[in-house]
Amino acid sequence: MHVVLSGYDSRGGVEPLVGLAVRLRELGAEVRVCAPPDEEFAERLAGVGVPLVPVGRSVRALATGTKPPSPADLPRRAAELIAAQLDALPAVAEGCDALVATGLMPAAAGARSVAEKLGIRYVYATFQQLTLPSPHHPPIAYPGRPFPPEVTDNRVLWDLDARSIDELFGEALNAERAAIGLPPVDTVRDYVIGDRPWLATDPVLDPWQETGELDVVQTGAWLQPDERPLPDELVAFLEAGTPPVYVGFGSAAMRGATDVAQVAVEAVRAQGRRVLVARGWAGLDLIDDRDDCFAVGEVNHQALFGQVAAVVHHGGAGTTTTAARAGVPQVVLPQGADQPYWAGRVAELGIGAAHDGPTPTTESVSAALTTALAPETHVRARAVAATMATDGASVAAKLLLDAG
Incomplete structure (x- = not known):
């Protein structure tokens, strides 16, 4: 055929x-x-x-x-x-x-x-x-x-x-x-x-x-198991401290993504967490030279998401699904199209938090992270992941x- x-x-x-x-x-x-x-x-x-x-x-x-x-x-x-x-x-x-x-x-x-x-x-x-x-x-x-x-x-x-x-x-x-x-x-x-x-x-x-x-x-x-190993530098960063919070917007390339990412990084740090920034199509990068933040390019999300504390993203169907299957809490910062829908589903399932509106602040993202990083959210995310096909x-x- x-x-x-x-x-x-x-x-x-x-x-x-x-x-x-x-x-x-x-x-x-x-x-x-x-x-x-x-x-x-x-x-x-x-x-x-x-x-x-x-x-x-x-x-x-x-x-x-x-x-x-x-x-x-x-x-x-x-x-x-x-x-x-x-x-x-x-x-x-x-x-x-x-x-x-x-x-x-x-x-x-x-x-x-x-x-x-x-x-x-x-x-x-x-x-x-x-x-x-x-x-x-x-x-x-x-x-x-x-x-x-x-x-x-x-x-x-x-x-x-x-x-x-x-x-x-x-x-x-x-x-x-x-x-x-x-x-x-x-x-x-x-x-x-x-x-x-x-x-x-x-x-x-x-x-x-x-x-x-x-x-x-x-x-x-429709999923394809990704067998690619994580880069050595990324593995070293992951092993050097507590699990970081991933911040990335994939191929969304949304306008103003650099500002949104800076707000997200500041919010993660306000929670006392390390940060992993995904460059994506928006070309994000580190906002300073502190060693609590690391930037990555194209990597295996299936292997990575199970090793982070939470995933902060735009709410694309692919990222939402991959994070949900990994059993990791999510914070969704929807900008448009179907992203508000996926943000709502994450919140309804109790596997993370949906940011209200497309323009985040350090305070609003920090509040969403407080929900996502709560122990009960992690337990719920793991439970939902176990039921997914x-x-x-x-x-x-x-x-x-x-x-x-």
């Missing part, structure tokens, strides 16, 4: 494809991954023997450029993403048995159009449930397109969401589809999601409530192969 995995996203959206690709190969399938041309994605996939087919522009370059993307750029960028999918995927997917699409909505729309043109089985998968219409939660508003504050009915909000997506992406998608002989799509979101989407998240961390409308398959999170990628791989 030949499978193509397509995902235009940041690191947290590409990493799960690694786990699924490995499981598929173990079951005898031939796999290719189509993702942004970032060097770290290619290296990660090469490390497990899976080829990367580069599609579109570098996500890191877009996220960290001198000029941040604006809401007005969305339709143009969406058109580029759709065109990139229709340009690259046909040659890769020709003759394959299934195409799994994840990541940004316009990219997934382009991927499904390729699958439709080639007559290939298509599956849409998401790494957070806020993409899936439900009366139990509201959608995420697109930048520059807030929902009317007086509207609180989730069903109405999802109708507005569908309209907004059509206005942003519909014209570009249908123009590209017409060029390859496909009819226009009426509702972009429903076309992308389909009738039976996959929710690739842990059911303990992210429980799906049935709606009676979508036939959602929750596979569990680890075979989501295997479940998804078997579903694909059994459907043939």
Whole structure:
């Protein structure tokens, strides 16, 4: 069986494809991954023997450029993403048995159009449930397109969401589809999601409530065991004192991250703890030369998180899941998108603290750390970790192969 995995996203959206690709190969399938041309994605996939087919522009370059993307750029960028999918995927997917699409909505729309043109089985998968219409939660508003504050009915909000997506992406998608002989799509979101989407998240961390409308398959999170050793310098720092608090924002590259990190470091020190700063896409670094603080680049979080006292992060799905599986308390400083949702889940489960609002202070982060570092939070985090599944990628791989 030949499978193509397509995902235009940041690191947290590409990493799960690694786990699924490995499981598929173990079951005898031939796999290719189509993702942004970032060097770290290619290296990660090469490390497990899976080829990367580069599609579109570098996500890191877009996220960290001198000029941040604006809401007005969305339709143009969406058109580029759709065109990139229709340009690259046909040659890769020709003759394959299934195409799994994840990541940004316009990219997934382009991927499904390729699958439709080639007559290939298509599956849409998401790494957070806020993409899936439900009366139990509201959608995420697109930048520059807030929902009317007086509207609180989730069903109405999802109708507005569908309209907004059509206005942003519909014209570009249908123009590209017409060029390859496909009819226009009426509702972009429903076309992308389909009738039976996959929710690739842990059911303990992210429980799906049935709606009676979508036939959602929750596979569990797609995880790949990371066997990379920690750098010697990092091991020496960990062994030189009490467990530090990790501070990092991954591939979020959020604006003002340096200021947020400084506040977080000061708050950690106010708790009498050592600090481990992850540089990430924001390029964070040490704020002084004191020996209680150490900076790291790309490292194995699965190995690291079990050796820290707490994880302070932005609330991406990948970091939240990895920290939860490690049984380490979390402090989430959400900035936008699905991050407030993950922050809320951490607080609701009692495995850490959610910071209130996107602008932290030393005092507010210190208060959140007090909650996260409490003995009862550590006990709860360990207990929740013991209930989380680890075979989501295997479940998804078997579903694909059994459907043939």
